[in-house]
Amino acid sequence: MTTTLVFVEHNDGTCRRAALECLGAAASLGGDVVAVLCGPGSADAAARAGAHGAAKAVVLAGGDAFSPDAVAKDIAAVAQDLGATAFLAAATSRGKDLAPRVAAHLDSVLFSDCTALSNEGGALHATRPWLAGKAIAHCTSDGPVFCATTRVNSFPVNETGGAAEVSERPASTDGKVKVTGLAAKESGKLDVAEAPVVVSGGRGLKDPETFAILDELAAAFGNAAVGASRAVVDAGWRPHSEQVGQTGKVVSPNLYIAVGISGAIQHVAGMKTSGTIVAINKDADAPIFKLADYGIVGDALEVVPALTEAIKAVKAQG
Amino acid sequence: MKIVACIKRVPTTDAQAKITPDGKGLDAAGFQYMTSFYDEIAVEQAIRTKEALGGDVTVLTVGPTEASKEVRECIAKGADGGVILTDATWTGRDARATAKVLAAQLAAMGAEVAFFGKVATDRDNGAVGPMTATYLGWACVTDVVELELGADGGTAKRETESGVETVAFSLPAVLTCDKGLNEPRYAGLKGIMAAKKKPLEEVAFEDVPNQAQVARLELPAARAEGRIVGQGADAVPALIDALRNEAKVL
Numbered sequence: 208m209t210t211t212l213v214f215v216e217h218n219d220g221t222c223r224r225a226a227l228e229c230l231g232a233a234a235s236l237g238g239d240v241v242a243v244l245c246g247p248g249s250a251d252a253a254a255r256a257g258a259h260g261a262a263k264a265v266v267l268a269g270g271d272a273f274s275p276d277a278v279a280k281d282i283a284a285v286a287q288d289l290g291a292t293a294f295l296a297a298a299t300s301r302g303k304d305l306a307p308r309v310a311a312h313l314d315s316v317l318f319s320d321c322t323a324l325s326n327e328g329g330a331l332h333a334t335r336p337w338l339a340g341k342a343i344a345h346c347t348s349d350g351p352v353f354c355a356t357t358r359v360n361s362f363p364v365n366e367t368g369g370a371a372e373v374s375e376r377p378a379s380t381d382g383k384v385k386v387t388g389l390a391a392k393e394s395g396k397l398d399v400a401e402a403p404v405v406v407s408g409g410r411g412l413k414d415p416e417t418f419a420i421l422d423e424l425a426a427a428f429g430n431a432a433v434g435a436s437r438a439v440v441d442a443g444w445r446p447h448s449e450q451v452g453q454t455g456k457v458v459s460p461n462l463y464i465a466v467g468i469s470g471a472i473q474h475v476a477g478m479k480t481s482g483t484i485v486a487i488n489k490d491a492d493a494p495i496f497k498l499a500d501y502g503i504v505g506d507a508l509e510v511v512p513a514l515t516e517a518i519k520a521v522k523a524q525g
Numbered sequence: 526m527k528i529v530a531c532i533k534r535v536p537t538t539d540a541q542a543k544i545t546p547d548g549k550g551l552d553a554a555g556f557q558y559m560t561s562f563y564d565e566i567a568v569e570q571a572i573r574t575k576e577a578l579g580g581d582v583t584v585l586t587v588g589p590t591e592a593s594k595e596v597r598e599c600i601a602k603g604a605d606g607g608v609i610l611t612d613a614t615w616t617g618r619d620a621r622a623t624a625k626v627l628a629a630q631l632a633a634m635g636a637e638v639a640f641f642g643k644v645a646t647d648r649d650n651g652a653v654g655p656m657t658a659t660y661l662g663w664a665c666v667t668d669v670v671e672l673e674l675g676a677d678g679g680t681a682k683r684e685t686e687s688g689v690e691t692v693a694f695s696l697p698a699v700l701t702c703d704k705g706l707n708e709p710r711y712a713g714l715k716g717i718m719a720a721k722k723k724p725l726e727e728v729a730f731e732d733v734p735n736q737a738q739v740a741r742l743e744l745p746a747a748r749a750e751g752r753i754v755g756q757g758a759d760a761v762p763a764l765i766d767a768l769r770n771e772a773k774v775l
C-alpha cells in the first residue's frame with residue numbers, strides 16, 4: 208500500500224498552484240495522500256489540500272523564521288512516523304531546496320523535476336528529463352522512500368472535494384539556516400516558470416527599450432510572463448530570472464511565443480515541452496520554425512504591436 | 526579557511542542525445558566535455574572567498590581520470606589543488622551515492638565551506654549539494670545569487686518565484702551557486718602554467734551502491750509539424766484564428 212507525503216507550499220494560506228499539481232501527481236501513485244505544511248496560514252492551506260486529494264494533513268506548528276534544514280528534518284520525521292512510501296514536492300524554488308534535504312534524511316535518492324509518475328504493480332516510476340530534456344529517463348528506486356519533485360505545469364489539479372483530517376506537530380527551531388527577509392516581486396507579476404503563457408524575446412528585439420513591447424504583449428494576455436534568451440540576458444537587457452533554456456529556467460506553459468529568438472539548442476531545451484509554440488522571426492530559415500506550431504515571418508517590431516492589439520480585442524470579448 | 530569547489534565533468538550543452546542499444550544509457554561517442562556551467566560559478570566564488578578571507582581552495586570532483594582536464598582548468602583560475610574521487614561510471618552514479626561519497630571526502634579534508642553549482646547540466650537533478658550538506662549536518666543555501674561570507678557564517682540571497690529571499694547561515698556550509706552570483710574569470714597563461722605544478726590527487730573511495738535504476742531511456746516524442754501562417758503584421762488574424770480554433774489556447 209502506497210502512502211505519499213506531499214509538501215504543500217502556500218503563501219499565507221493560499222496554496223501555490225504547483226502544490227495542487229503535486230497533489231495531482233500523488234494521485235497517480237495510488238494509495239493514501241497526506242499533506243505536510245508549514246508557516247503562517249497552514250490551517251487554511253490544509254483545508255484546501257483536502258479539497259484536492261489529501262486525506263490527512265500535518266501542520267508543522269510554531270517555528271519562527273522559515274528554516275529549510277529544520278523543516279526538512281521535520282518533514283522526514285513525519286514521513287517516518289507515517290511509514291510513507293513516497294515523498295513529493297513541487298519543483299519550485301522552495302520545493303527544490305527542501306526535497307534533497309528530506310531525501311537525505313530518509314537516506315533515499317531523489318528524482319528531480321519529474322514530468323510523470325506511475326505505479327506499475329507496486330513499483331513506483333519517475334519520468335524525468337536528462338540533458339535538459341534531450342532524453343527522457345524512466346527510473347525506479349530501490350531506496351526506502353520514493354522521493355521526487357514534480358515539474359510545474361505538468362500535472363493536473365484534481366478537484367476531489369473532501370476535507371483533510373488535520374493534525375499538528377511542533378516545528379523544530381534548531382535550524383542552521385534562516386530566511387530573514389523577502390523582497391517581494393511586483394504584485395501580480397508571474398514567474399516565467401509558473402505562468403500559463405510565456406512571451407520570450409531574443410536579440411531580434413533590437414535593444415532593451417524596444418524589448419518592452421513584450422511587456423505590453425504579456426500585459427494584454429493578463430496571465431503571461433516575459434522570458435528571454437541568454438543572449439539578451441548576457442547583454443544586460445533582462446534579468447537572469449527571466450532566462451529560458453538549459454542554463455536558465457525550463458518552462459512548459461500552455462502557450463510559448465518566441466520573438467526574435469533563433470532557436471539555439473540550449474534555448475530549445477528550456478521550452479520544447481510547451482503546449483503550443485509560436486515563433487515570430489524575420490528569417491524564414493531560423494531553426495525555431497522547425498519547432499513552432501505556428502510561425503509568422505516578419506519584423507518583430509511590426510508584428511508584436513499588432514498581436515498585442517489583437518489579444519486585447521480577444522480578451523475584451525471575454 | 527578551507528574552501529572546496531565541487532565540480533562535475535558533463536557533456537557540452539550542444540551535445541545531441543543518442544540512446545545506447547540496451548535502451549538505458551546515453552551513447553557517449555562524439556560527446557565533448559566541459560565543467561558544468563554553474564560549477565564554474567562555484568569555482569569563481571571559491572577563489573573570491575580565498576581572496577577575501579584567506580585560506581586555500583581545492584577543486585573536488587567525482588569522475589573519471591579524464592576529468593583531470595576540467596579540474597586543471599579550474600585550478601588554473603587560482604585554486605591550490607585538486608582531488609578526483611576516481612569513478613569511471615560517474616555519470617551513472619545517482620545523486621545520493623554521489624552526495625555520500627562527497628560528504629565523506631569533505632569531512633576528511635576538514636572543509637569549512639563547499640561551493641557547488643546549483644545543478645549539473647547533464648542529469649539536471651540539483652540534489653547533490655543539499656544532500657551532501659544534509660549528510661554532513663551542515664548548513665546549506667541553494668541557488669545563491671549574492672553572498673556575504675565571514676569567518677563563522679554569512680548572508681545569501683536567492684531568487685524565488687515570489688522575489689529575492691535573504692538567508693542567514695552558519696559555517697560549515699554548502700552553498701550552491703546560480704548565474705548572477707559572479708562572472709567567472711578566464712585562466713591566464715600564468716595560471717595555466719602554475720596549474721601544471723599544483724597537486725592533483727586521484728583518490729579511491731569506498732563505493733556506495735546506487736538506489737536509482739534506469740528502466741528505460743528514450744528520445745522525446747517529435748512535435749507535430751507546424752506551419753507558417755503568414756508574413757508580417759497581416760498574418761496576425763490568421764495566428765489568432767489558429768490559436769483560438771485549432772490550438773484552443775485563447
Ligand SMILES: Cc1cc2nc3c(=O)[nH]c(=O)nc-3n(C[C@H](O)[C@H](O)[C@H](O)COP(=O)(O)OP(=O)(O)OC[C@H]3O[C@@H](n4cnc5c(N)ncnc54)[C@H](O)[C@@H]3O)c2cc1C
Nearest residue numbers: 409410411436437438452453454455467468469474489507
Ligand atoms: C553553455 C551554454 C549555455 C547556454 N544556455 C542558454 C540558455 O539557457 N538559454 C538560451 O536562450 N541560450 C543559451 N545559450 C546561448 C545559445 O547558444 C544562443 O546563443 C542564444 O540562445 C541566442 O539568443 P537569441 O536567439 O536571442 O539570439 P540570436 O541567435 O542572435 O538570434 C536572434 C534572432 O532574431 C531574429 N531577428 C533579428 N531581427 C529581427 C526582427 N527585427 N524581427 C524578428 N526577428 C528578428 C534573427 O533572425 C535571429 O533568428 C547557451 C550557450 C552556451 C554555450
